[in-house]
Amino acid sequence: MLSEFDLIKHYFRRARAGNAVLGIGDDCALLAPTPGMQTAISTDLLIEGRHFFAGADPRMLGHKCLAVNLSDLAAMGARPVGFTLALSLPGVDQDWLEEFSNGLFALSDLHDCELVGGDTTRGPLAVCITVFGEIAPGHALRRDAARAGHDIWISGTLGDARLALAGYWKELALAPDQLLEAAPRMHLPTPRVALGRALAALPVAHAALDISDGLIGDLQHILDASRVGATRNSTCCPPAPCWRASRRRCAAVSPLTGGDDYELCFTAPPAQRDAVIAAAVSANTPVTRVGTIDAEPGLRLVDAAGQPVEMDVKGWDHFGGE
Numbered sequence: 001m002l003s004e005f006d007l008i009k010h011y012f013r014r015a016r017a018g019n020a021v022l023g024i025g026d027d028c029a030l031l032a033p034t035p036g037m038q039t040a041i042s043t044d045l046l047i048e049g050r051h052f053f054a055g056a057d058p059r060m061l062g063h064k065c066l067a068v069n070l071s072d073l074a075a076m077g078a079r080p081v082g083f084t085l086a087l088s089l090p091g092v093d094q095d096w097l098e099e100f101s102n103g104l105f106a107l108s109d110l111h112d113c114e115l116v117g118g119d120t121t122r123g124p125l126a127v128c129i130t131v132f133g134e135i136a137p138g139h140a141l142r143r144d145a146a147r148a149g150h151d152i153w154i155s156g157t158l159g160d161a162r163l164a165l166a167g168y169w170k171e172l173a174l175a176p177d178q179l180l181e182a183a184p185r186m187h188l189p190t191p192r193v194a195l196g197r198a199l200a201a202l203p204v205a206h207a208a209l210d211i212s213d214g215l216i217g218d219l220q221h222i223l224d225a226s227r228v229g230a231t232r233n234s235t236c237c238p239p240a241p242c243w244r245a246s247r248r249r250c251a252a253v254s255p256l257t258g259g260d261d262y263e264l265c266f267t268a269p270p271a272q273r274d275a276v277i278a279a280a281v282s283a284n285t286p287v288t289r290v291g292t293i294d295a296e297p298g299l300r301l302v303d304a305a306g307q308p309v310e311m312d313v314k315g316w317d318h319f320g321g322e
Contacts (some may be wrong), residue, residue, distance in 0.1 A: 002092050004120050011101040012085065012115060019081050020116045029116035031082060033134060040133040040140070042072035048125035053168070058096045060187040061127070062103030068212065069131035070111060070191035071262040075210040077141045077200020078133030080113035080193060086128040087120045111193055139200045141208035141266060146226035148295040150206060150267040153276060153287050155192050158215060160185035162258020189262035194283035196264060204275045208266035214257040219265055220299060229298045232291035267293055 013024045022030035033039055046065050048054055066083065073080050085104075108115060113131065164182040167174035174182070192210075199205035207226060211218050223230055268276050273289070280287040294300075301309040 002094070007092060007097065007120060008118075011097045012118070014105070014115070019112070019114050023114065023116045024118075029082070029084070031116065031132065036136070037134040038137050038140070040073055040076050040078035040135055041130065042069055043128065043130040044068050044072070045126065045128040057187065058099035059103035062100040062105075063107050063188050065127045065129055066104055066107050066113075066131075067189045067191050068262065069129045070107070070113065070193055071189065071210040071212070073131060073133040074191050074193045074196035075141060075208050075264060076133070076135060077139060077196045077203070077205075077208070078135040079197060080111045081132045081134055082114045082116040083108070083129050083131040085115055085118035086130075087118065088123040088126040089120065090122070090125055111191075135200060139203050141196065141200050141203075141205050143207055143209055143222050143225035146207040146222050146228055146267040146293045147269075148228055148293055149270065150293040151270055151273065151276075151289050152219070152230060152232065152265065152267055152291040152293060153205075153289050154211065154215065154263055154265050155195055155280070155285050155287050156190075156261070156263040157255075157286075158211065158261050158263060159255025159258055161189070161260035162214075162255065165258070165260070186260050189260065191262060192264045192283070192285055195280060195285040195287075198279035198283045199264075199266060199268075199276070202275060202279070204272050204279050205266040205268045208264055211259075211261045211263045211265050213259045215261075215265060216256045216299070222265070222267065223293075223297070223299060226293075227297070229294040229296045229300070230291055231294055231300045231302060233302055233304065236288060236290040 008024065019031070020029050021032050022028075044065075046052060046061075046068070048056070052061055052064070069083060070080055104115075116132075160182040163172070163174070164179060164186040166172045167179040167182065196208065199208065207222050209218055209221060219230065219232070276287060303309050
């Protein structure tokens with residue numbers, strides 16, 4: 001049986017050079033910030049049975065646990081630097097650890113984001129990651145920076161992760177091929193780091209966040225922080241391919257409220273529309289303009305003709321559900 005320290009050494013300590021001055025193996029990691037840059041920090045805790053299914057594929061779980069943290073850096077426009085991992089395990093399953101660490105490191109290598117430390121303990125399966133990034137002062141995409149007249153944009157498409165969950169929960173009778181197509185958006189989200197960095201570098205966007213708990217609920221966070229309102233076109237939300245193909249049977253599941261999309265929602269002045277498109281092209285990420293920030297508080301949904309749409313929808317709440 002592997003000890004705690006053997007487990008760390010075998011599955012999580014790597015010989016490759018990284019960003020840290022001192023990485024795994026001491027009481028603390030040592031990072032050397034780039035002169036003149038600010039540090040961005042975010043933490044997410046994922047618990048078996050709450051954030052992922054019992055028996056979840058460990059390779060996909062390793063990817064997702066880091067992806068949701070990288071998505072927070074993307075929402076701020078920050079460059080990933082490193083992360084820590086706190087792992088609670090019911091026991092030592094070497095095959096599980098091999099797959100989990102492979103999924104974790106495949107994504108960390110893609111973003112040059114080094115594991116610099118953490119902790120392991122015995123207990124119910126839970127994964128807590130703290131990620132570190134950096135960004136130039138004054139360039140962070142904050143939630144409180146939306147202004148009246150700004151456009152509202154979202155990246156990518158919405159809905160397939162929630163559609164997959166509806167299939168797993170038997171809310172909808174999805175065909176096996178539909179569930180197979182939708183499931184990767186739930187298990188293997190793509191953090192929009194390149195887009196976030198491109199929007200912040202110029203800067204092009206002003207306010208931003210990642211869509212983790214549903215577009216309606218998450219957009220409301222920007223409105224509350226910025227003390228503004230918004231008018232959103234309910235027909236402009238770009239549904240993901242599998243959701244679009246199943247929409248006639250999806251009345252109970254909306255891409256406006258579904259979580260786990262990990263796309264970006266951001267605002268930018270109308271004069272920056274061409275720059276937004278250019279940033280999206282450079283990041284190889286599609287974007288869609290879906291509404292306008294208003295001075296009047298509240299979120300208003302309208303159809304393609306500008307007529308009000310009544311929708312009793314809200315985002316995901318960990319203590320209240322949808």
